[in-house]
Amino acid sequence: MTNKIFRAGLQLSLAAVSLSILFILLSLYSYLNKGQEDSLGEEMKLIETGLALNGISYLESLEKGEIRITLVSEEGKILFDSKGNKETMENHLHREEIESAFIKGIGKSQRMSKTLLEKNTYLAKKQKDGRVLRLSVTTISMGGLVLSLLTEIAAVLLLSLLLAIFLSLRLAKNIVKPINQLDLDSPNKNDIYEEISPLLSRIEKQRKAINRQLKELRNKNDEFLQVIDCMKEGLILLDKEMKILSFNAEAKKFFDVGNEWIGKDFLNIYRNLDFIETLEQAALRGKAKYFAEKAERKYQFNISKIESQNEFLGLVIVIFDISERLMAEQSRREFSANVSHELRTPLQSIMGSAELLENGLVRKEDEADFIGKIRSEADRLLTLIEDIIKLSHLDEGKGFEMEAVRPAEAIKEVLGLLSQKAQNAEVKLFFEEWDSVAEISGVKQMVTDIIYNLCENGIKYNKKGGEVRISLFEEEKMVRISIKDTGIGIPLEHRDRVFERFYCVDKSRSKRNGGTGLGLAIVKHAVSFLEGKIELISEVDMGTEVIISLPKV
Numbered sequence: 001m002t003n004k005i006f007r008a009g010l011q012l013s014l015a016a017v018s019l020s021i022l023f024i025l026l027s028l029y030s031y032l033n034k035g036q037e038d039s040l041g042e043e044m045k046l047i048e049t050g051l052a053l054n055g056i057s058y059l060e061s062l063e064k065g066e067i068r069i070t071l072v073s074e075e076g077k078i079l080f081d082s083k084g085n086k087e088t089m090e091n092h093l094h095r096e097e098i099e100s101a102f103i104k105g106i107g108k109s110q111r112m113s114k115t116l117l118e119k120n121t122y123l124a125k126k127q128k129d130g131r132v133l134r135l136s137v138t139t140i141s142m143g144g145l146v147l148s149l150l151t152e153i154a155a156v157l158l159l160s161l162l163l164a165i166f167l168s169l170r171l172a173k174n175i176v177k178p179i180n181q182l183d184l185d186s187p188n189k190n191d192i193y194e195e196i197s198p199l200l201s202r203i204e205k206q207r208k209a210i211n212r213q214l215k216e217l218r219n220k221n222d223e224f225l226q227v228i229d230c231m232k233e234g235l236i237l238l239d240k241e242m243k244i245l246s247f248n249a250e251a252k253k254f255f256d257v258g259n260e261w262i263g264k265d266f267l268n269i270y271r272n273l274d275f276i277e278t279l280e281q282a283a284l285r286g287k288a289k290y291f292a293e294k295a296e297r298k299y300q301f302n303i304s305k306i307e308s309q310n311e312f313l314g315l316v317i318v319i320f321d322i323s324e325r326l327m328a329e330q331s332r333r334e335f336s337a338n339v340s341h342e343l344r345t346p347l348q349s350i351m352g353s354a355e356l357l358e359n360g361l362v363r364k365e366d367e368a369d370f371i372g373k374i375r376s377e378a379d380r381l382l383t384l385i386e387d388i389i390k391l392s393h394l395d396e397g398k399g400f401e402m403e404a405v406r407p408a409e410a411i412k413e414v415l416g417l418l419s420q421k422a423q424n425a426e427v428k429l430f431f432e433e434w435d436s437v438a439e440i441s442g443v444k445q446m447v448t449d450i451i452y453n454l455c456e457n458g459i460k461y462n463k464k465g466g467e468v469r470i471s472l473f474e475e476e477k478m479v480r481i482s483i484k485d486t487g488i489g490i491p492l493e494h495r496d497r498v499f500e501r502f503y504c505v506d507k508s509r510s511k512r513n514g515g516t517g518l519g520l521a522i523v524k525h526a527v528s529f530l531e532g533k534i535e536l537i538s539e540v541d542m543g544t545e546v547i548i549s550l551p552k553v
């Protein structure tokens, strides 16, 4: 812009100076011309009078000056010429001014010299005797004038050029300076040129629109980052050069890096040839999977290609922690193996006893024992199958309807079911909060199963004369049920494992008591289904307390 203004200023100044010079030259030229013409007229009057009085001798007596005097006869012959040789001069009848003087009485004309630097001005007048008196003067032509003033003109032009450069530069700078200092953050506050106000208003409008769009984009980006940060899976976005565009909190945790890695090469974080190959495959085929292990946990990477209009834009990597899934698969496999083993044992025992009886190999007096054994093993088998069915229902987690359940009612029901068992084991059952109306959100049968299994364990693993105390506490959001016995307790090393399926601290005691090793597994599952918590406090030979907290309605 500075350049443009500078050039325009310079052109304008030079044009103005050139025009002025031209005008001055023209004025000067016309002034000179007019002076000459006037003086020719004056001279004509004087010489005419002298010629009329004294004839050609008057003309001859005149001193040779600037004015050339010529006298031409009616035939065009030169009778007198103050500067030329009249004998050698050609006939002048057809000279423009002379011809005109013969016709109109007076004639004027101008002719350029050969060099064009000079100009002859002629004034001819017809005399009373018919002859024509012609005066002429040589004056400078326009070209000659320009040539004679060339140095001055050049000097003026040069000076004007320098002045124009200096002034144009200053002008351009002065115009541009406030524009350069515009505060574009608040365009409307600038008060410089009225002419650029519409432009500034437009900039202000666009600035507001851009700010609004930027804010929206930032909000969307923040939303996106917050959403991906809430994901429990790791997420990484890579551009086509494998540079990190974004990654979420889980991914950062996985690779143990921070935001400073955004924009950097992902392959520098995770240098692994197999992985790099998998990325290349994903870029080629669209999808690929990769498995990794870290801190004893197993991870699956799902890599997908991002494309737009057939153009490869980058990759998205989602990292899943599959340890739980693999463990669940493993425990399901183990459970199936355990189930078949646990079912086979009582069945084999039943079949063995039945075979002996069938073949008459049992003495008469032992028959009742064998039949009793068959019955107790069948009982155990039934309990086992019932527990397995309960567990598989809980595994599926379907078909249960949540309702308001009063734990006090469930406890009373369990006490009724277990009173005979407690009597046989010489264990006393206590429950004091008979009137509690606290309600939890759950499934009645599930709550009853939880309390039944815990109370039954309290009886089974107790000592003669021992007791099982059931307490109910109502809190702001939860109901706590404590089942505390005075039994044999659970050794520390077993405490974490007793909730596993088929886990028994003492297999033979458990079997003697009709245990299946599934009771606490059912309790754990049911409590987690009801979104509650379990606490186990135990001391060997002193007793065990299990506290269940379940959310209130």
Ligand code: ADP
Pocket: 453, 457, 458, 461, 485, 487, 488, 489, 490, 498, 499, 503, 504, 505, 506, 510, 511, 514, 515, 516, 517, 518, 519, 520, 521, 544
């Ligand atoms: P089981 O059918 O064998 O009782 P559980 O899953 O109910 O199976 O319990 C698992 C194991 O935990 C039991 O075999 C027992 O050794 C131990 N156990 C459970 N409850 C108690 C308790 N109240 N006192 C002592 N040991 C217990």
